[in-house]
Amino acid sequence: MACADIDMDIRADEEPHRGGRRGAPMIQYYQATEMMPDNRKPLHDLLQKHPAVLGSLQIVSGLFSVGVGILFSVTQKMENSFFTLFRVSQMTGTPLIIAGLLSNLLFKYPALLPVSFAVNCGFIIVAVAGACLISVDLADWNEVNDQHLRMEVMELCLLGFEVFLSVILCFWFVKEKHQKSP
Template identity: 65%
Template sequence: MFPRIHPSQKDQRSTMACADVDMDIQGDYDEPGEAMSLIQYYQATEIIPDKQGPLHNLLQKQPAVLGSLQMMSGVFSVGVGILFAATQGMDQSLFTLFRVSHLTGILFIVAGVVSNLLFKYPGLLHLSLTVNCGCIIVAAIAACLITVDLVRWNPNNEHHLKMEVMELCVLLLEVVLSAILCFWFSKEKRAKSP
């Protein structure tokens, strides 16, 4: 299919490739010399959409950002756990005895890494959903242990009290992040299943 050429350009015709698009020269010409002074361009009439990946809708929501926040809060939790283990005896709190901060921190680091890997490995969707649900359960248990510690706290140890309250706030943040990711992952999983 060749484009239509103005009668004054018939002698200037060269061989052109075939195309599936309308290749009309844009513009109206009344006189033969007028066509040379105007800018001429070709415009495709149809744009072919890009092929979408397997988790396109989910990845548009940027779960890797929330996964990165999970990793940062997990690293913070591990740091708090190390501080408590170094400065407090095992019998002083349930927080230290059960290594609550270490466990939740490592679990949230793993959840964040898996959430970040979804872009390259979409098959990890089920694992990521499972790990984030596990994070919510472990964080709820950890929050209960911290609450018990806060109820029976020794008033002489005020610095550790503030640290446990801060860890409780970090756990709340981690639960919110995991809940959002679980909602997105379960919605995507339901959309993928027939």
């Protein structure tokens, strides 16, 4: 075991001794001699906005839409509504799930940005067509299908939320594309 006998007293009458010189203490400052390059990953600004969160919301709402569509397919006759006949929930839920997956993969694969943008734009077009079909069903409201029509109203509201998410993502993607180009 090592042991040392060192004087730890503070003496005010002596000046500090540094590097063999007596006098004022030596003060050194660090100064960078060259600038370090900025190591920013691709899509840095976009990824700071966390598109994966919106992508996860897209996946969850897409799964909910597909579930509602399966419920309608099981409980309602085909000829009762356009919503069931054209499988609007499955038609809108499936591309939304794909768009959400692509938005989640942007962090790992930034090259998927144009694909994600195209899928989100495609979903918006499909969602507008689905909203038109739901609106036609709601225009023919009767008391026999009251429960199903209420579910269609809920699906229409969910579709509006899903379109809102896709519009936000498309806006962010376009903004990122414009920042990249000179």
